[in-house]
Structures are given as structure tokens and as C-alpha cells.
Amino acid sequence: MNLRRFRTPRTVVSAHCDLPCGVYDPAQARIEAESVKAVCEKYQASDDPEFRTRALIIKEQRAELVKHHLWVLWTDYFKAPHFEKYPQLHTLFNEATKLAGAGGAKGSADPEVADRLLAKIAEISDIFWETKKA
Amino acid sequence: MNLRRFRTPRTVVSAHCDLPCGVYDPAQARIEAESVKAVCEKYQASDDPEFRTRALIIKEQRAELVKHHLWVLWTDYFKAPHFEKYPQLHTLFNEATKLAGAGGAKGSADPEVADRLLAKIAEISDIFWETKKA
Amino acid sequence: MNLRRFRTPRTVVSAHCDLPCGVYDPAQARIEAESVKAVCEKYQASDDPEFRTRALIIKEQRAELVKHHLWVLWTDYFKAPHFEKYPQLHTLFNEATKLAGAGGAKGSADPEVADRLLAKIAEISDIFWETKKA
Amino acid sequence: MNLRRFRTPRTVVSAHCDLPCGVYDPAQARIEAESVKAVCEKYQASDDPEFRTRALIIKEQRAELVKHHLWVLWTDYFKAPHFEKYPQLHTLFNEATKLAGAGGAKGSADPEVADRLLAKIAEISDIFWETKKA
Amino acid sequence: MNLRRFRTPRTVVSAHCDLPCGVYDPAQARIEAESVKAVCEKYQASDDPEFRTRALIIKEQRAELVKHHLWVLWTDYFKAPHFEKYPQLHTLFNEATKLAGAGGAKGSADPEVADRLLAKIAEISDIFWETKKA
Amino acid sequence: MNLRRFRTPRTVVSAHCDLPCGVYDPAQARIEAESVKAVCEKYQASDDPEFRTRALIIKEQRAELVKHHLWVLWTDYFKAPHFEKYPQLHTLFNEATKLAGAGGAKGSADPEVADRLLAKIAEISDIFWETKKA
Numbered sequence: 092m093n094l095r096r097f098r099t100p101r102t103v104v105s106a107h108c109d110l111p112c113g114v115y116d117p118a119q120a121r122i123e124a125e126s127v128k129a130v131c132e133k134y135q136a137s138d139d140p141e142f143r144t145r146a147l148i149i150k151e152q153r154a155e156l157v158k159h160h161l162w163v164l165w166t167d168y169f170k171a172p173h174f175e176k177y178p179q180l181h182t183l184f185n186e187a188t189k190l191a192g193a194g195g196a197k198g199s200a201d202p203e204v205a206d207r208l209l210a211k212i213a214e215i216s217d218i219f220w221e222t223k224k225a
Numbered sequence: 226m227n228l229r230r231f232r233t234p235r236t237v238v239s240a241h242c243d244l245p246c247g248v249y250d251p252a253q254a255r256i257e258a259e260s261v262k263a264v265c266e267k268y269q270a271s272d273d274p275e276f277r278t279r280a281l282i283i284k285e286q287r288a289e290l291v292k293h294h295l296w297v298l299w300t301d302y303f304k305a306p307h308f309e310k311y312p313q314l315h316t317l318f319n320e321a322t323k324l325a326g327a328g329g330a331k332g333s334a335d336p337e338v339a340d341r342l343l344a345k346i347a348e349i350s351d352i353f354w355e356t357k358k359a
Numbered sequence: 360m361n362l363r364r365f366r367t368p369r370t371v372v373s374a375h376c377d378l379p380c381g382v383y384d385p386a387q388a389r390i391e392a393e394s395v396k397a398v399c400e401k402y403q404a405s406d407d408p409e410f411r412t413r414a415l416i417i418k419e420q421r422a423e424l425v426k427h428h429l430w431v432l433w434t435d436y437f438k439a440p441h442f443e444k445y446p447q448l449h450t451l452f453n454e455a456t457k458l459a460g461a462g463g464a465k466g467s468a469d470p471e472v473a474d475r476l477l478a479k480i481a482e483i484s485d486i487f488w489e490t491k492k493a
Numbered sequence: 494m495n496l497r498r499f500r501t502p503r504t505v506v507s508a509h510c511d512l513p514c515g516v517y518d519p520a521q522a523r524i525e526a527e528s529v530k531a532v533c534e535k536y537q538a539s540d541d542p543e544f545r546t547r548a549l550i551i552k553e554q555r556a557e558l559v560k561h562h563l564w565v566l567w568t569d570y571f572k573a574p575h576f577e578k579y580p581q582l583h584t585l586f587n588e589a590t591k592l593a594g595a596g597g598a599k600g601s602a603d604p605e606v607a608d609r610l611l612a613k614i615a616e617i618s619d620i621f622w623e624t625k626k627a
Numbered sequence: 628m629n630l631r632r633f634r635t636p637r638t639v640v641s642a643h644c645d646l647p648c649g650v651y652d653p654a655q656a657r658i659e660a661e662s663v664k665a666v667c668e669k670y671q672a673s674d675d676p677e678f679r680t681r682a683l684i685i686k687e688q689r690a691e692l693v694k695h696h697l698w699v700l701w702t703d704y705f706k707a708p709h710f711e712k713y714p715q716l717h718t719l720f721n722e723a724t725k726l727a728g729a730g731g732a733k734g735s736a737d738p739e740v741a742d743r744l745l746a747k748i749a750e751i752s753d754i755f756w757e758t759k760k761a
Numbered sequence: 762m763n764l765r766r767f768r769t770p771r772t773v774v775s776a777h778c779d780l781p782c783g784v785y786d787p788a789q790a791r792i793e794a795e796s797v798k799a800v801c802e803k804y805q806a807s808d809d810p811e812f813r814t815r816a817l818i819i820k821e822q823r824a825e826l827v828k829h830h831l832w833v834l835w836t837d838y839f840k841a842p843h844f845e846k847y848p849q850l851h852t853l854f855n856e857a858t859k860l861a862g863a864g865g866a867k868g869s870a871d872p873e874v875a876d877r878l879l880a881k882i883a884e885i886s887d888i889f890w891e892t893k894k895a
Contacts, residue, residue, distance in 0.1 A: 246397035
């Protein structure tokens with residue numbers, strides 16, 4: 092069994108269940124956002140109205156999951172000292188969740204919008220893993 | 226705690242579904258938080274272990290709904306100009322959702338903790354209705 | 360439709376979680392129904408097929424929430440003496456939930472149908488608050 | 494309790510999704526109520542606190558499903574002519590859903606309470622299948 | 628397709644909640660699949676774009692429930708000795724859940740696809756009731 | 762922005778939404794299982810009855826998510842050629858989902874049981890990433 096596959100950064104962590112269990116991982120939001128992007132690409136590539144309707148149904152669900160996973164990180168993982176050290180963090184999360192919502196990935200089927208969402212999640216992920224190393 | 230804060234102003238409004246439909250109302254978070262408080266009181270007043278377990282199951286669900294309704298307001302209703310005008314708004318929402326979570330109403334069965342949550346929601350509600358009048 | 364019907368009386372109350380916590384409030388059904396109406400209006404005003412599909416997805420969810428909140432009131436809040444005093448109550452709830460379902464707000468994107476749903480909820484709300492004063 | 498009541502008649506039918514698809518079947522409520530009863534029996538037979546807590550968590554969910562399936566039948570399947578022909582139908586459903594809730598199967602871990610719930614569902618099932626034959 | 632396959636044998640049973648309560652019944656998957664089929668038929672018979680979108684939304688949900696109920700049977704009801712006695716069982720469940728998913732009932736609005744799903748569920752049901760008699 | 766953080770193996774992939782979007786990742790099941798393990802450890806370390814009840818409520822939810830994510834991989838990602846190449850795959854998934862359920866992580870608060878679940882998920886993950894390289 093190759094455990095290295097599960098290596099993300101050095102000090103493996105996570106937290107997300109609000110016990111809290113202490114297991115958080117921005118990969119949860121990122122995977123759903125990748126799904127949103129893939130759905131957009133398949134939507135654009137299809138002209139079957141049934142398929143396109145299904146794509147919009149599913150994109151709505153996946154984008155909602157992105158919002159949820161990000162909200163959990165913002166409220167449950169990040170604490171006052173983090174917000175002091177990273178003063179942009181509130182705005183970053185607010186923009187990222189907006190980008191997952193009606194003004195972004197929910198309201199648009201453009202893969203480029205999903206890309207902007209992924210970039211925001213990557214910014215959050217960078218900060219997340221920095222705080223883990225500290 | 227000032228209950229008048231919850232008074233809905235004259236011109237009733239709301240918005241919350243991420244179409245967006247434009248119908249938002251902090252009463253949704255407030256009603257669930259009142260439920261959390263009532264559950265805490267009934268929990269404290271009972272010594273029936275079955276009832277107390279049920280109370281904790283239900284409190285967990287209701288507190289999660291409080292978090293969800295607040296997150297929706299923070300991401301979907303409030304816009305950049307609001308955050309400029311009310312610089313405390315990010316912190317207020319972050320603290321309110323933390324107060325609904327493991328460090329607050331989920332982690333505690335003390336009605337006084339639920340009261341603090343209700344007070345935070347009332348602060349948010351005040352700002353919400355101010356922005357509606359503007 | 361008489362909006363004053365939605366005015367919450369002086370002594371605010373509620374109950375809805377089936378502990379039961381004792382916190383019930385018809386505002387929960389009303390807010391979702393207002394959302395349904397706003398979605399219908401935005402649906403009618405748009406000719407963007409993606410937006411219209413999203414509107415139908417969301418209207419389906421919101422109308423389901425209306426049904427749920429009404430069912431909770433009917434089963435959990437109202438007791439035998441209420442049904443004796445208000446013999447129309449069963450029919451009222453049955454019609455209101457039908458109006459939220461396939462034969463009403465789910466099956467139609469006409470804001471006028473949503474208005475009829477709101478009027479039914481207002482009738483229920485009036486009775487609810489009367490029983491609270493008693 | 495007469496188990497034959499649950500026998501599905503010759504011409505199998507159903508309807509329940511609020512399209513509506515026209516497929517309704519009281520078996521959905523009955524199966525969940527049987528689960529509630531079995532959970533009660535296992536709860537009573539155990540003295541393991543972890544198992545008993547799990548039993549209460551699960552009973553809460555299953556009883557909620559009973560309520561939901563019954564509400565769907567009451568609102569979506571039964572129409573005005575049925576309520577005229579079976580004047581007891583409103584009360585029957587109201588009592589059945591109350592029996593699934595806090596005052597019944599949710600609030601009690603007594604298998605006898607679950608039996609009363611099953612009996613009510615059987616009464617509903619009888620009427621349901623009568624209307625199908627008509 | 629042999630509808631008699633769905634006849635529930637004399638001694639009614641079930642189990643499905645992962646306590647486990649011991650109450651399982653393939654009827655849960657079958658009822659949802661019948662709903663999927665009825666939705667397909669209504670979809671094909673309609674040319675109202677709003678209705679057709681609603682049909683696809685609902686079909687997606689019902690097909691997901693089919694998958695869920697089948698997964699529960701496969702993991703929670705069937706044990707190692709069953710898989711030895713019925714070596715085709717893994718493949719049967721894998722094919723049935725695929726038939727409920729994107730490559731089957733979710734991806735298609737053809738009632739014939741839903742019929743194939745119902746036939747697979749009937750095969751599973753036959754084996755299920757055989758193991759109950761044993 | 763450090764994109765390498767998101768690198769899992771070389772050819773990044775996933776699929777899980779049943780459009781299908783083609784984005785699957787065993788990390789989803791693994792993260793929830795890590796949560797289950799952390800919850801078990803915190804449960805064992807605590808003697809606060811409220812905390813322990815909350816831990817069981819949350820463990821039940823997280824273990825259910827493990828089952829769901831694994832079922833999705835088994836039905837939606839893996840295809841007939843995979844099952845031919847890895848004849849143990851059906852049994853592996855069946856055992857893994859059983860280990861997440863009542864006979865494993867749901868039924869036990871022993872971190873060692875959660876470890877066995879994590880080991881099974883790692884086996885599945887190894888095969889998953891092998892098929893991605895092929």
C-alpha cells in the first residue's frame with residue numbers, strides 16, 4: 092500500500108465536521124470546483140438539450156458544495172490570529188464564495204469563470220497550508 | 226438583549242436562494258437560534274437520558290441551520306459597499322457562525338450561550354435592515 | 360392580498376423542531392413562498408435559457424420548503440382543540456400545500472399562482488397568531 | 494394489527510415525486526415505520542450506551558421519513574373527492590404524523606408506540622388501495 | 628418483464644437503516660424506479676419546456692434514490708455467504724446502479740431504459756427474497 | 762499561487778457528479794474517514810457525556826459520507842475492464858463500505874477500526890491511481 096499517495100504537504104491535517112475533529116482540507120472545495128469546471132466544458136461541447144439541462148442541475152449542486160466547504164474553512168478552521176496575520180482572508184473567502192454563487196459559477200456555464208473560482212481556492216489553499224506549517 | 230431589534234421594518238423584504246431571488250431575511254437564522262435556545266432550556270430541565278440525547282441531536286441540526294442562513298447572508302446579500310460601510314461586518318459574521326458552531330451553541334447546552342448567539346444575530350439584523358432602508 | 364396579515368404580533372414566539380422546542384413561525388413558509396414568487400417574476404422577465412433553467416431548479420426547491428414548513432405547522436403545532444375551533448384548518452393546509460406543489464407553484468412559473476400561495480399562507484398565519492394570543 | 498392490510502393489491506401502482514409521476518405507495522411509510530419498530534426493539538434489548546445513542550439518532554431519521562412519506566400521500570395523492578368520501582382522512586393523517594413525531598415514535602423508544610404508528614399507516618393503506626380500485 | 632417478481636413473499640421483512648434495524652426491502656428501489664419510468668413517459672408525452680425541465684430535475688433525484696437504495700442492499704443486507712452462493716451478485720448490483728446513473732436512467736429520458744432498470748431490480752429482488760426464505 | 766500544492770499524482774483527475782463530469786478522487790472518502798478516526802480519538806479521550814453524544818452523531822454522518830463516496834467510485838468510475846483486471850475490486854469495495862457501516866466505523870468508536878477503514882480506502886486509492894496512469 093502506497094501511503095505516499097495520500098501525502099499532501101508534510102504535516103498532514105484536516106478537520107471539518109464541527110465536533111470539531113480537526114480534519115480540514117481545501118481539497119474538498121477544490122475537487123467540487125474542478126467538477127464545476129468539467130461540467131461547464133461538457134455543457135459547452137454539447138447541443139443536446141436534455142444533457143445541458145442535466146449539466147445545469149448538477150453544476151448548481153456542485154457549486155453549492157464549493158460554497159459549503161469554503162464556509163466551513165472560514166468559520167471553523169480559521170481563528171482570530173489567522174485573520175490578523177492575513178488581513179485579506181475575509182475578503183478572499185467572501186469573493187471566493189460569491190464566485191461559486193449566482194454571480195459566478197452558478198450563474199455562468201463559462202469554464203473561464205470556474206477557472207477564476209479555482210484560482211481563488213488555490214489562494215485560500217496556499218494560506219491554509221502555510222498556517223499548518225507554522 | 227433587545228428584542229425590538231428583531232422587529233421587521235415597514236417595507237418587508239428578503240432574498241436567499243442564490244438565483245438570486247433577492248428575498249433575504251435574518252429572521253430565518255433568528256428562528257433557528259430561538260429553537261436552539263429552547264432546546265437548551267428543555268435539555269437542562271430534563272433528566273430523561275432519551276430526551277436529552279434527542280435534544281442534542283436536534284440542537285446540532287438547528288445550529289447548523291443557523292450557520293447556513295448566516296453564511297448565505299454574508300456571501301449572497303452583503304456586497305462590497307456594505308463591507309466598506311460596516312467594517313466590522315466580516316468579524317461579526319465570523320463570530321456569529323463560530324458561536325453557532327462547536328465553540329458555541331453546538332458544543333454547549335447552556336441557554337446563555339444561545340442568548341449570546343441571538344444577540345449576535347440581532348446585531349446582524351440591525352445592519353441588514355439599515356441597508357434595506359438606505 | 361393583505362400584507363398586514365404577516366405582521367408578527369407583539370409577543371414573538373415560534374417552535375418547529377419536533378423535540379419539540381415549541382418555536383413555530385409561519386414566517387418560515389412565507390419567506391420561501393416570497394422567494395418562489397420572486398423567482399417566477401425573474402423567470403418571466405428573462406429569455407436566457409440557462410437562467411430560466413436555474414430558476415426552475417430553484418423554484419422546485421423553494422416550493423418544497425414551503426410544503427415542509429406548512430406540514431410541520433399542521434402536524435406539530437396544531438392540536439385537536441385547534442382543529443375543533445377552526446374546522447376549515449385541515450382543508451386550508453391541504454390546499455396550501457397543494458398550491459405549493461405540482462398543481463401550483465411547482466407546476467407553474469406564473470407569479471399570480473405564487474400570490475395565491477402567499478394568500479393561503481397568510482390565512483394560516485392569521486389563525487396561528489390567533490391561537491398564540493388565546 | 495392486521496398484516497394483511499399491507500398486502501399490495503393485484504394491479505400494482507404508486508406515484509410520489511410531485512411531477513407528479515403518479516406513483517404513490519404507502520409501503521414507503523410502512524417500511525420506515527417497521528424500521529422504527531425494529532430500532533426500538535434493539536434499543537430495549539441493549540445496554541450498550543453507544544449502541545443506544547446510535548439507535549436514537551437513527552430512529553429520529555426514520556420517523557422523520559415516515560412523516561414525510563405520509564405528508565406526500567396526504568397532499569399529493571389524495572384529492573377533494575377522497576376527502577369527501579373518507580371524512581376521517583384528515584384526522585387520520587394528522588394523528589399518524591403526530592404518532593411518528595415527538596409525541597409518538599420520535600419521543601418514545603417503546604416498540605408498542607411504533608406498533609400504534611404501524612396500525613395507523615395500515616388504516617391509511619387500506620383507504621389508499623380502496624381508492625385505487627375505484 | 629415479470630411483474631410477479633415484485634410480489635412480496637408471505638413473511639414480510641426488511642432492514643435498511645445501518646443500525647442495522649434488519650428491515651430491508653427492494654421495494655424501495657423498485658418504487659423509485661417506477662417513478663423514473665413514469666417521469667420518462669410524461670416527459671415524452673409533453674412538449675411544454677417548463678414541464679420537461681421539471682421532469683429532468685425530478686428524474687435526477689429519483690434515479691439517485693434508486694442508486695442509494697440498491698447500494699444499501701449490496702453493502703448492508705448481503706453478506707459473504709450470499710456472494711458465494713450468487714456469484715453474479717456483485718456484477719448485478721454494479722450494472723443496476725450504473726443503469727440508474729448517467730449511462731442509464733439519469734442520462735436518458737427513454738422509458739425503455741427505465742424498463743431495463745426495473746428488470747435488473749426485479750432480478751435483485753428475486754435473489755433477495757430467496758435468501759429470506761432460506 | 763503555488764499550484765503544485767494541488768498536485769496529487771501526475772495525471773490529475775477525478776469525476777463524481779454523475780453527469781458525469783469525470784472528476785473522481787478517493788481523497789473524498791479518505792478525508793471523511795480521517796475525520797471518523799479523529800472523532801473516535803476525541804471520543805475516547807473525553808468523559809463529557811454531551812461531547813460523547815455529539816461525537817457519535819457526527820461520526821454517524823461522516824461514516825455515511827465515506828460509504829457514499831466509495832459507492833460513487835465503485836459504480837460511476839470503475840468500468841467492466843477494471844473489474845476484469847482487478848478481480849478483487851468488488852469484494853474490496855463491499856468490505857470497505859461494510860467497514861464504514863454498522864459492522865465497522867458506525868458501530869464502533871475504536872480508532873483502530875477507523876484505521877482498518879483507512880487502510881481499505883488506501884488499497885482502493887492505489888488501484889484507482891493505477892488505472893489513471895494506464
